Amino acid sequence: MGEPLLEVKGIDVAYAGGAHALREAGIDISAGERVGIIGANGAGKTTIARTITCMTRSYRAVVRSGSVHYDGRDITRWPAHRALRNGIVTIPEGRGIIANMTVEDNLRLVLVALPRNRRGSLTEAWSMYPVLGERRRSMAGLLSGGEQQMLAVARALLARPRLIVADELSLGLAPKIVKDLLAGLSLRAAGEGTAVLLIEQAAVLSLQFVDRAYVLDHGRVVSTGTSDELRHGGDMTARYLGIEDLAGTEELL
Amino acid sequence: MSAASATPRVSAVQVGWAVRGVALVVVAVLFIEAPNVLSPYWTLIATQVVLAFAIAAPLNMLTGNAGQFSLGNAAFLAIGAYTGAYVVLKLDYQLPIALVVAGVIGATAGFVVGLPALRLRGAYLLMSTLAAHYLVVFAAQRFQSAQFGAAGAIFPPLQVGGVDLSSPRSMYWVILAFAAAVALVIYNVMWSGYGRAIEAVKERDLAAAACGIPVARTKLSVWALTSALIAMAGVLQAYLIGAATFEYYTLDLAIVYVAIIIVGGLGSLTGSFLGACFITLVPVAMNHLTEKYGPGVGSTDGGLLSHPLELETIVYGAIIIGFIILRPEGLVGVVRSVGRLAGRITGGGRRG
Numbered sequence: 001m002g003e004p005l006l007e008v009k010g011i012d013v014a015y016a017g018g019a020h021a022l023r024e025a026g027i028d029i030s031a032g033e034r035v036g037i038i039g040a041n042g043a044g045k046t047t048i049a050r051t052i053t054c055m056t057r058s059y060r061a062v063v064r065s066g067s068v069h070y071d072g073r074d075i076t077r078w079p080a081h082r083a084l085r086n087g088i089v090t091i092p093e094g095r096g097i098i099a100n101m102t103v104e105d106n107l108r109l110v111l112v113a114l115p116r117n118r119r120g121s122l123t124e125a126w127s128m129y130p131v132l133g134e135r136r137r138s139m140a141g142l143l144s145g146g147e148q149q150m151l152a153v154a155r156a157l158l159a160r161p162r163l164i165v166a167d168e169l170s171l172g173l174a175p176k177i178v179k180d181l182l183a184g185l186s187l188r189a190a191g192e193g194t195a196v197l198l199i200e201q202a203a204v205l206s207l208q209f210v211d212r213a214y215v216l217d218h219g220r221v222v223s224t225g226t227s228d229e230l231r232h233g234g235d236m237t238a239r240y241l242g243i244e245d246l247a248g249t250e251e252l253l
Numbered sequence: 254m255s256a257a258s259a260t261p262r263v264s265a266v267q268v269g270w271a272v273r274g275v276a277l278v279v280v281a282v283l284f285i286e287a288p289n290v291l292s293p294y295w296t297l298i299a300t301q302v303v304l305a306f307a308i309a310a311p312l313n314m315l316t317g318n319a320g321q322f323s324l325g326n327a328a329f330l331a332i333g334a335y336t337g338a339y340v341v342l343k344l345d346y347q348l349p350i351a352l353v354v355a356g357v358i359g360a361t362a363g364f365v366v367g368l369p370a371l372r373l374r375g376a377y378l379l380m381s382t383l384a385a386h387y388l389v390v391f392a393a394q395r396f397q398s399a400q401f402g403a404a405g406a407i408f409p410p411l412q413v414g415g416v417d418l419s420s421p422r423s424m425y426w427v428i429l430a431f432a433a434a435v436a437l438v439i440y441n442v443m444w445s446g447y448g449r450a451i452e453a454v455k456e457r458d459l460a461a462a463a464c465g466i467p468v469a470r471t472k473l474s475v476w477a478l479t480s481a482l483i484a485m486a487g488v489l490q491a492y493l494i495g496a497a498t499f500e501y502y503t504l505d506l507a508i509v510y511v512a513i514i515i516v517g518g519l520g521s522l523t524g525s526f527l528g529a530c531f532i533t534l535v536p537v538a539m540n541h542l543t544e545k546y547g548p549g550v551g552s553t554d555g556g557l558l559s560h561p562l563e564l565e566t567i568v569y570g571a572i573i574i575g576f577i578i579l580r581p582e583g584l585v586g587v588v589r590s591v592g593r594l595a596g597r598i599t600g601g602g603r604r605g
Binding site: 084097108 | 446450457458463465466467
């Protein structure tokens with residue numbers, strides 16, 4: 001493999017309140033790859049998403065040491081909008097849609113920040129999720145949970161990302177809807193060579209969609225491997241995730 | 254879908270735009286022609302309404318659209334007035350230059366006053382603008398006594414390029430032109446991508462940041478833009494009054510403009526205008542009321558009507574509380590409800 005698209009090295013992140021969320025964590029992702037980060041509550045998953053998308057400052061967190069390199073450039077101290085403009089796009093935890101804006105305005109919002117050559121067209125979003133097209137003038141807050149997440153996915157794709165960081169995409173949604181969303185996202189990402197970093201508490205679900213994954217615990221990467229290795233390896237992964245046997249939990253979905 | 258509307262139809266949207274276009278022309282003509290019809294007294298009242306709109310509209314953009322609560326507007330008016338006074342009286346330039354300089358200094362001051370907004374919101378932000386208000390008024394007092402003396406900065410009659418614009422009619426047109434420019438700027442900004450970013454930052458700044466909106470830059474630019482517009486209006490206000498004196502820029506003055514946007518409707522240009530009409534005309538109505546029904550000047554037994562100023566304050570307070578409780582969307586909401594009702598009565602069941 002050549003140079004990774006994204007390389008997080010020995011990153012240490014703490015919040016203003018004192019919580020030490022990441023401790024020398026390191027991950028890498030190559031172009032077009034699908035990588036998962038799994039871990040229990042408080043493992044530091046969301047913090048690593050914020051670090052990669054340069055959102056730490058918005059949450060009053062500080063990168064104490066370590067670095068994030070993207071496309072060969074050190075982006076550790078970049079502002080969030082610069083990261084987005086360069087192709088790192090997030091689907092934030094809780095969807096991050098603006099409830100009091102229409103569906104269409106939510107989508108257009110991401111276009112404001114982008115240079116012309118990186119802007120997708122709204123018709124792509126409507127063809128991917130026709131329901132959004134039908135409800136383009138509805139307030140986004142009136143959409144169902146699944147539709148809101150579609151909106152978040154469509155909005156991320158509109159920014160023509162090279163790396164999508166999806167944080168807890170499955171949160172509060174029916175497994176069937178999550179599977180459809182992930183399938184759609186994977187398909188589009190594969191078509192455009194976009195790398196996907198899937199950050200999920202739902203480990204079983206996540207491992208079905210990624211090529212390989214990192215297991216995070218108390219801010220450290222404690223295990224890594226391909227999805228198959230993590231599901232069947234019988235190593236400490238299951239213990240960290242509080243699941244007895246990952247291989248036998250398919251039915252959870 | 255249904256066979257309800259089988260008649261050949263121009264689309265409802267086209268009709269809507271045509272109606273709006275005609276309405277805009279009619280309104281423009283009415284505004285421009287107003288001083289030719291009105292008496293000098295009512296021309297002055299109309300000037301005050303238009304000026305109140307020009308001050309309230311940027312404040313409404315800041316508070317209603319961008320969600321930044323501010324009591325700093327009197328301070329920005331003072332900044333504009335004193336900048337204008339210095340440029341006109343000390344540097345000997347005319348109104349256009351005074352407006353530009355006031356705009357630049359107002360924007361800079363707005364940027365600085367907006368800095369706490371990066372950390373504070375709601376009541377805390379309001380407190381920081383309150384501090385800014387007293388700081389500016391204090392500075393204005395010192396500046397006034399150092400530069401212009403105790404009586405304040407007395408403005409000369411308005412002249413631009415040798416043309417005398419000091420008559421009530423000319424003043425009205427000058428201020429109307431400025432107000433129209435303010436409305437145009439705000440309308441264009443709010444219907445642009447930048448306007449969408451401003452709304453997003455108000456609604457959920459973290460979500461906006463995730464969409465690549467530079468939150469800090471957006472907030473500060475709104476502070477700078479709206480403060481520049483208010484400061485420029487401050488120059489015209491000082492010209493209209495004829496002087497800049499620090500005693501004029503009280504917290505009460507700041508609250509009047511906040512009342513305008515609350516009564517008119519937050520985040521709406523039409524709301525700013527309706528609020529400006531309402532709040533400017535209430536004292537006028539009170540005056541007429543006391544003149545007509547109140548006791549003579551100096552009389553003590555006329556009840557509330559012998560205290561027009563107190564009565565005005567009570568009525569203001571009651572109106573604001575009434576709107577906050579009963580009509581939080583302001584006068585513009587009332588007008589929209591009436592419009593919908595009229596549409597239902599005249600147009601049957603139009604479906605969008």
